[in-house]
Amino acid sequence: MxxxxxxxxxxxxxxxxxxxxxxxxxxxxxKVYEAFVEGAAEGFQTSIRILPFLVAMLVAINVFRASGALGCCVNFIEPVLSFFHIPGELVPLAIMRPLSGTGALGLTSEIFTVFGPDSLVGRIASTILGSTDTTFYILTVYFGAVGISRPRYSVFVGLCGDIIGFLGSVYLCQYFFALP
Amino acid sequence: MIWLLLILAGTLYAALWGDIALVTQSAITAADTAVSLAFKLTGVMCLWLGMMRIAEKAGLIKLIVKVLQPTLRFIFPDIPKNHPALGAIILTLSANMLGMGNAVTPLGIKAMQELQKLNKEKTTATPSMCTLLVLCTAGFTLVPATVIALRTAAGSGNPTEIVGPTILVSLFATISVLFLDRICRVLFK
Structure with a gap:
């Protein structure tokens, strides 16, 4: 329903x-048309203002990923997580999710191709993708647009939210989809 | 700090164990992606900011603020009553809940701009800004539209079966994050 x-x-x-x-x-x-155009005019300036922040963040994340450093992190964390009954296939997604939206989307479709969207891993991946957001992208764009360079504790809290979302998805799905 | 760490770790790793040429290539590709992303965003940004201006002039936003103000001021105690930031925040959070994807960003930016007007130190985030940011990153949603589309495309037998768990998990994450945010507000005064 x-x-x-x-x-x-x-x-x-x-x-x-x-x-x-x-x-x-x-x-x-x-005057709807006039009001619309007036509001829309702000759109262009705003997207120009976030551009430098976006370039900075995407370059850093992409270098980190393409160099293989991200994969190295995954290998490190995997044994720890499998100890807590977290499927190893989800580890790259967990790390990618806060960094890159398209990256996370790509990893999820990869999981779908390998395990199928209706497998447990596929369902967990779907839930992770739906219930968390690209923290660093939001941080960059929202704060970048107003010129905030000191985000203070918000990064920490945002990442905690991602971890909670990840663990919540893993455990809830394991419980939820195990029901007859 | 995190930014420097990412670049440093990436470059160092590539230099020691990987292919250093990849760093150059990926950096340039990413810069390219950033520009096309910003341009892609421009269109939706104009669309929703335009719509928002109509809603503002029609008094729609004032009405919504009036109804939801008590709840919102509990989450954002620092924002003065009837301040325009409240309206922008409500729109951002609703768009997020409805899974409106690209429409969320322009509204969120608008809300940040309103909050910036209340900020005394222009480069440092205020507690209200932090709260809005973590609410958005926790992303409470009723409609995980992207995921449903992706599952359908992958040939799932029941693409929407993950909606229930998604709502529960994101609700739980949002409440936890609000709680953490409150603690941090006191700790990092």
Missing amino acids: ISTLSEQLSVWVIPVLLVFIPLIGAIRRV
């Missing part, structure tokens, strides 16, 4: 908003 509702919601939200907002605006006698 929740699933179908969620699926329908995902298809309908944006079309409904695209109609609903201008319609209400028109009823409230707002």
Whole structure:
């Protein structure tokens, strides 16, 4: 029930908003077209402002990944996690998730190809992907847009959230999908 | 700090055990990706900022803020009553919940810009900014749209079966993160 509702919601939200907002605006006698253009004009400046931050972060992450340093980290952590009943196949995803959205998406489709989307690992990977977000990307873009260079404790708290999301996905799925 | 660490570790690793040429190549590719990403973002950014301006002028945002203000001010105690930041934050969090993907970023940036107006030290994040950031990174969602699409594409027999667990896990992570954030607010005053 929740699933179908969620699926329908995902298809309908944006079309409904695209109609609903201008319609209400028109009823409230707002010059909708002028207002839209006025707001949209800010979009360009903002994306230019985040560009340097985005370049800095993506370059660092990509160098880290392509050089093989990321794989080395994975090998290190894997034995520790398998001790806690965490499937080793998920370790690269766990590390990639906060760093790169497309990277995490790629790893998940790889898991789907190898194990199938309806395998336990596939389900856990799906849950991880859905319930956590690309922490470093959000950090870079949101703080970059206003010129914040000292994020203070937010990085720590954000990463804790990722770890909680990862462990939560692993254990909840193992329990949830084991039910008859 | 983390940034330096990533570059240093990556380059060092490639120099010692890998292929140093990869560093050059990956750095340049990434810089390229960043630009195309920013440009891809420009379109949606314009779209949603435009929509938001209409909603603002129609008084829609004021209305939502009025209804949700008490809850929000509990999570963000530092924001003065009826401040525009509240409206932007509500929109960001709702877009996140509805799994609106690219639409979340422009709204989130808008919220940060409003919060920046309340900031005295312009390069340091305020507690409210940290709270908003961790709420977004924990990403409480009712509609994991990307995942459902990916599962469908991979030929899953039941692409939406992960929605229940996803909602539960992200809710749990969000509550934990809010809790941690509160502790950090006191610790790092």
